[in-house]
Amino acid sequence: MRKQRLTLLYPGDFYSMAWGRYLTLKPHMVYMHAYLAPHFDVAVIDLENEFSRPVNGSSLDRFKERALERLLAVETDILAISCWSSLNYLSSVFFATAYKARRPDALVVVGGYHPTFVPEDFTFVGSPFDRVVGGEIKNIFPALGMDAPGPDNTYEVEPEYESYPYYDGQGTIGLFLGAGCPFNCRYCMEYKRKWSSLPVETAVSRIVDACKTLPLKYVTVFDACFGLNRTWKRDFLKALSRQNLDIYLWLETRVDLVDDTDIQLLSDLKVKVDLGIDSFSETMLGIMGKSRRPKAYLDDFLRVSKGFSRAGVFHDSYLIFDHPGESADTWEEFKAFFHTRVTPELRNGYLRVKYQRFSYYPGNHIYTHYRDYQDRFGFRALHPQWWKESGDHYTLSRTIVPSLDTAGNAFHVPLKQASAMVRGFNADAKDEALWQKLHSFAI
Ligand code: SF4
CATH class of the missing domain: 3.40.50.2300 (Response regulator)
Structure with a gap:
């Protein structure tokens, strides 16, 4: 048939x-x-x-x-x-x-x-x-x-690169080793709450086999939360390290999942790690649902970044400005942590700070609890169905009011100031040329 x-x-x-x-x-x-x-x-x-x-x-x-x-x-x-x-x-x-x-x-x-x-x-x-x-x-x-x-x-599907019509010898591939994340960051669209993964041997052989048949230089892992299970993560990193592959690896994870042993194991590989820190304001971390212990979370960030920089591991921390609930007070908290902790303790290492403005997306907690955020903070999305509009979606999705002050004025993070702070910090980060290639997936 x-x-x-x-x-x-x-x-x-x-x-x-x-x-x-x-x-x-x-x-x-x-x-x-x-x-x-x-x-x-x-x-x-x-x-x-x-x-x-x-x-x-x-x-x-x-x-x-x-x-x-x-x-x-x-x-x-x-x-x-x-x-x-x-x-x-x-x-x-x-x-x-x-x-x-x-x-x-x-x-x-x-x-x-x-x-x-x-x-x-x-x-x-x-x-x-x-x-x-x-x-x-x-x-x-x-x-x-x-x-x-x-x-x-x-x-669990075995990806086929060579038979994919748009494969033409690229040195960078993306793959999945697992899925799901039990955390509940309010802006996140990850809907699989249970974390699961390939068995370690299968995960390693996916990469090893790809290296045998493709001219690979860079493997990017698109798992929402790499290595949630500590035993799995350590076994995977050790097994991959034993393969002595001459490739870079890109991963995304959380700082509260990374300990000193993980830092050591990651430094045995050529790796870039992206960390969704999201804010340096403890209040915002609570509103975002990032952690129930925001202070400990930020302490973890300092600890992990210092460890990565000592070990020469590229790592970027991602921030979101103007998330619902962002206010003049949370911006002051952000600046205080940036100036008193991040800059003096983490500058001149392998950390880059990246940021974006909050964009309103369907599917996350903010979308499904819109009215709660409106009542609590005065949050508003001015284009609540921007994906149906003809116009620059980057701008439309970010045209929001994060919060209103007591006089009814909308607050927005002053982006010029934020940008100058971040640029100043990143200017001293190490090995810019290689970082650029890894960041743009163009190695
Ligand atoms: S942002 Fe990251 S840690 Fe938070 S729920 Fe999404 S995948 Fe999990």
């Missing part, structure tokens, strides 16, 4: 301009391709790879025109659209509508984070979507009336 033809489409972003990384090998697409290929006759079209990302109105018009021509030339039984994030919403609707109008017999399916959190955005009257798939990749099978073949978790 012939397999059904399935076209996996990454529709690109219409209004994200320079927001977010531009990855040719998008890990979720590589994994979906590998998972679906044994069961369907799969074609992949990544419109961002083929036609780049629109940066203004005229390039958006050109993008739509050329992308439509490419897509409408495809005959398929199932058009599976990856609406990975809210940034992909308008493009998903646009291409689904155009394809359905031209080929009404094709089944149009959409999945990803946005359909998981806001499925009703795809079921409006006259919607071109026949199926809306939430959660893991495997859920596409029951949506198509088929039994899911397993595995249950996306990270």
